Amino acid sequence: MTTFETNGAFADNYKFLIGSILPRPIAVVSTINLDGTNNVAPFSFFTAVSAQPMIVAFCPMIRSSTGAQKDTPLNILREKEFVINFVHEELAQKINLTSTELPYGEDEFKFSGLTPIDSEKIKARRIKESLIHFECIFRDRLNYGDHPGAGQIITGEVVKIHVADQILENGKIVTSKYNPVGRGAGNDWIRCDSTFVLERLMTSQIQK
Ligand SMILES: Cc1cc2nc3c(=O)[nH]c(=O)nc-3n(C[C@H](O)[C@H](O)[C@H](O)COP(=O)(O)O)c2cc1C
Incomplete structure (x- = not known):
């Protein structure tokens, strides 16, 4: 095994985070800008x-x-709310475009060709083309610094869930119908089209 210290540059640590913690699910977060326009970015x-x-x-x-x-x-820190939109394979190209670093106030819905639709409980808009949306109210922030590469945890309470009927069966989301994608290292994206099942040694399972 080769060992590495973690007190160096941001990029040195980052490559081990994204190379080790994968596949990562992707939250496509939509928020409202100061002037009421839309902002979207994947995380x-x-x-x-x-x-x-x-x-x-x-x-x-x-x-x-x-x-x-x-x-x-x-x-989010100003408006106290946001939507998490989810990504299936068909949407990946457009969601990737929403990660472009546009000047503040420029609408990534327009830039990427996605359609904004109103939410029910909050002002931030949802991505019509996404198959799942969580409307969230901001709960907490844990901050780890204000220097380049420093992270923060933002949590939100989901106050409304929207799921496309086409991926639902008996009230549950079916992975093969949903066809989500995740993030890998570098610019890799990961398909979820091959799954396997392992039964757990439990007397009851909520997911059954
Ligand atoms: C698939 C994907 C996942 C990303 N995940 C993160 C992340 O977890 N944290 C982060 O700070 N940036 C992440 N980024 C980069 C941001 O999306 C990018 O910096 C974006 O411009 C932020 O937009 P905003 O300024 O409108 O919030 C990711 C980019 C892509 C394409």
Whole structure:
């Protein structure tokens, strides 16, 4: 085994994070800009935290290129709400475009050809082409610094879930119908079209 210290440059640590923690699910976070226009960006440092209350977390880092806070956390800290839109393979190209570093206030819906639709409980809009949307109210922020590459955890409580009927069976989401993609190392994306089942030694299973 080769060993590495973690006190060097951002990029040195980052390559081990993205090369080790994968496949990563992708939260495509839509928020409202100061002037009421839309902002969208993907985040693969993303996970579920709690089922009841229903809490999710994602981690926008300080831009390594400029040292600036990204537009998504700026909007969330001001508006206290956001939508998490999910990515299936068909949408991947357009979602990748939403990661382009546009000047603040420029609408990534327009830039990437995605369609904004109103949410039910919050002002931030949803991506019509996504098969799943979580409407979220901001809950907590844990900050790890204000220098380039520093991360933060933003959590949100999901207050409304939208799921396309075409991926539902008996009220559950079917992976093969959903066809999600995840993020790998570098610019890799990962398909989820091959799954296998392992039974657990439990008396009851909620997922059955
Ligand atoms: C698939 C994918 C996943 C990404 N995940 C993250 C992430 O977890 N954290 C992060 O800070 N940036 C991530 N990025 C980069 C941001 O999307 C990018 O910096 C974007 O411009 C931020 O937009 P904003 O300024 O509108 O918030 C990711 C990019 C892609 C394409």
